[in-house]
Structure formats: structure tokens, C-alpha cells
Amino acid sequence: MKEWVEILLRSGVLFFCVLFLIRIMGKRQLSKVNPFNFVNYMVIAVVSALISIDMIDISLGLVSLGVWVFFSIAMDYLSLKSKWIHDLINGKAAILMKDGKFMEETLLQVRYTGEELLRDLRSKNVFNLADVEFAVMETTGEINVLLKSEKKPVTPHDIGHPVSPQPEPQTVIFDGNILNEALSNIGFNREWLKVQLDNFGVSLDNVFIAQVDGSGDIYVDLFDDNIQVPQPKVKELLYANIEKCQADLLSFALDTKDMQAKDMYLKNANKLKLLMEKIETYLLR
Structure with missing residues (x-):
């Protein structure tokens, strides 16, 4: 051979x-x-x-x-x-900074210079050493940083503001091919997807990638970048429809002279207003 x-x-x-x-x-x-x-x-x-x-x-x-x-x-x-x-085998994590102060002995043990730590802190968008609660070197050499409580970005949880959960988006089209498993994971089928593409006015073979989020919003990217595809907003449209219904009920209440009907319209308009206050956080983010 x-x-x-x-x-x-x-x-x-x-x-x-x-x-x-x-x-x-x-x-x-x-x-x-x-x-x-x-x-x-x-x-x-x-x-x-x-x-x-x-x-x-x-x-x-x-x-x-x-x-x-x-x-x-x-x-x-x-x-x-x-x-x-x-x-x-893996070693232990090493604390390099604590309360904004360098742990010189630990730096020496892990053969890590102060300038290298400063560089890694900057890569984490940390420029003020006084903001650091502690910085730790993982066994892989990666640096993780915990900021002091007053320096952390405010989250919705901190202000008691509820937000809707975000299910994992599913890629339903890739390189012009429909991914049936991803469609079934979110409870849709090929017919629904084709209707969405028809609404956009695009053909399947021109779609590079399409992704559907947990709210049913679909994002489409085309091979032809000169074509602008409007991105629908399912949650925003739902909220707008509820808002319109509430406004219509108020209008009916003002137009009618029947007191019983007026009370009915106002009562239901108030119910919709309360509903809108509850779901606004989830639909308008």
C-alpha cells in the first residue's frame, strides 16, 4: 500500500x-x-x-x-x-479582591499581577475598585466580580415590579428550511408559519432565519437585505385592542341616555381599566 x-x-x-x-x-x-x-x-x-x-x-x-x-x-x-x-485536580477558587481591596498574598499564590486583575475588571465593565464587593478567580482562570449592593443595577425585583417570564425562543426556519421540531415545541405548525410569511409578503426560500418567541412574535431575517420586513408585535396589539374596547365602552356610556345601559358600560369599562393595569407590565415591556 x-x-x-x-x-x-x-x-x-x-x-x-x-x-x-x-x-x-x-x-x-x-x-x-x-x-x-x-x-x-x-x-x-x-x-x-x-x-x-x-x-x-x-x-x-x-x-x-x-x-x-x-x-x-x-x-x-x-x-x-x-x-x-x-x-x-481542579484546584480551588481564589478571592483576589475583598471590600474593594487587593488580596496581595492570594495574587502572589496564583501568579497574578495587579495590572492583569485591573484589565479583567475592565472587561467586566468595572472601572472603580471601590465598587467591588469581591472578585474571585475560578479554577478555569476566569475572573468573576460581585459589585457592592448599592452599585448593582436595579432589577424589577428590587422595585417590586413584576415582569412576564420569557420562554426560550425557537428557531423555526434556518437557511430556508422549516424546523418541524422547533415548531411543535411552541405548539405551531407549518400552516401557521406559512400564513405568517404570507403576511410579510416573503417566500420561504428567501428566509435565512426565523425565530418565534414565547409570545408568538416572529422575527424574520432575509437573504435579500434590501427588503424591509415589518416585525409584528403580538402583545402590543393585544393591549391596544383591549385599550380600544375600554375606550369604546366609555364612549357608549357618554352617548346613551339609558341610565341602566350607562351604568353597565361604565362598570365594564372600569373592569377593563383594572385589567389593563394588571397586564400592562406583561404586555408592554
């Missing part, structure tokens, strides 16, 4: 082999892994490359891969069962 054919076959088989091994080792973002797992990935990559170009015997190389993968999975399993082993 020619050498290039052998390398081609080796590389193809190893590609799927390494893909399978990485999958069984778990899903991790490379930027989020700790140094131990990073070394595991690098060793697996190097050994696979050496096997691929026939620098080491394939049987010995596969044994080496198996050992690294096995011990990696075993250590991950033991880390789940024992905090001591978890801390031994």
Missing part, C-alpha cells in the same frame, strides 16, 4: 476515533477547562497526530490514547464523588 494512502486511512480512522473519545470525555469549552483537562486534550491531540503520520506504532499509540482517556474519565468520576479529589 502506498504511503500516502496509508496515512489517509490512518487519519480518517483517527479523526472519528478522537471525535468519539472527546465526546465520551464530556462537553467542555476549551476556554473553560482547567489546566489538567487542557493537558489531557493536548496529549490526546499530539498522540493522534503521531499515529496519523506513522511516527509511532498504531497499536502502541492506541494503548496510549486509551490510558489517557480512561484516567481522564476516572478522575472526573472520582471528582464527582470526592471534594478532596476535585480540589486536588
Whole structure:
């Protein structure tokens, strides 16, 4: 067998082999892994490359891969069962700042300079050190910051203002193809989607991506960027219809001379006004 054919076959088989091994080792973002797992990935990559170009015997190389993968999975399993082993492998989080003050000894232990910490704080939109309650370095090297209570952005919860929950949006069209599973997840079908596209005046093959949120609003992005697609506002339209009904009832109450009818119109108009006050937060955000 020619050498290039052998390398081609080796590389193809190893590609799927390494893909399978990485999958069984778990899903991790490379930027989020700790140094131990990073070394595991690098060793697996190097050994696979050496096997691929026939620098080491394939049987010995596969044994080496198996050992690294096995011990990696075993250590991950033991880390789940024992905090001591978890801390031994992954390390512990380190508090770098507390009450706006640098923890110099901790910085020295983790080999981290004050300027590096300042840079990472700026990347978190923190420019005033006095605003920091504490800053912690995770085992992955990432810096997380907690601001002091008076410096945190105000949330609706802080002011007792209720907001509506936001269900996960579903992408229902991608690259001109309808995604049936996403449609069924939100209780719609292809016929409903086609009606929405007809309302926009666009064809399916011109839609790059379409996404439906939990309120039924659909966002459409077209291949042809010169076409402006109006985005419907289901919640706003619902609120506007209720508001119109309330205004109509008030108008009827003013127009009629029948006192019984007038009282009925006013009573229902007040009910709608109370309803609008309750749902305004949920429909108009």
C-alpha cells in the first residue's frame, strides 16, 4: 500500500476515533477547562497526530490514547464523588479582591499581577475598585466580580415590579428550511408559519432565519437585505385592542341616555381599566 494512502486511512480512522473519545470525555469549552483537562486534550491531540503520520506504532499509540482517556474519565468520576479529589485536580477558587481591596498574598499564590486583575475588571465593565464587593478567580482562570449592593443595577425585583417570564425562543426556519421540531415545541405548525410569511409578503426560500418567541412574535431575517420586513408585535396589539374596547365602552356610556345601559358600560369599562393595569407590565415591556 502506498504511503500516502496509508496515512489517509490512518487519519480518517483517527479523526472519528478522537471525535468519539472527546465526546465520551464530556462537553467542555476549551476556554473553560482547567489546566489538567487542557493537558489531557493536548496529549490526546499530539498522540493522534503521531499515529496519523506513522511516527509511532498504531497499536502502541492506541494503548496510549486509551490510558489517557480512561484516567481522564476516572478522575472526573472520582471528582464527582470526592471534594478532596476535585480540589486536588481542579484546584480551588481564589478571592483576589475583598471590600474593594487587593488580596496581595492570594495574587502572589496564583501568579497574578495587579495590572492583569485591573484589565479583567475592565472587561467586566468595572472601572472603580471601590465598587467591588469581591472578585474571585475560578479554577478555569476566569475572573468573576460581585459589585457592592448599592452599585448593582436595579432589577424589577428590587422595585417590586413584576415582569412576564420569557420562554426560550425557537428557531423555526434556518437557511430556508422549516424546523418541524422547533415548531411543535411552541405548539405551531407549518400552516401557521406559512400564513405568517404570507403576511410579510416573503417566500420561504428567501428566509435565512426565523425565530418565534414565547409570545408568538416572529422575527424574520432575509437573504435579500434590501427588503424591509415589518416585525409584528403580538402583545402590543393585544393591549391596544383591549385599550380600544375600554375606550369604546366609555364612549357608549357618554352617548346613551339609558341610565341602566350607562351604568353597565361604565362598570365594564372600569373592569377593563383594572385589567389593563394588571397586564400592562406583561404586555408592554
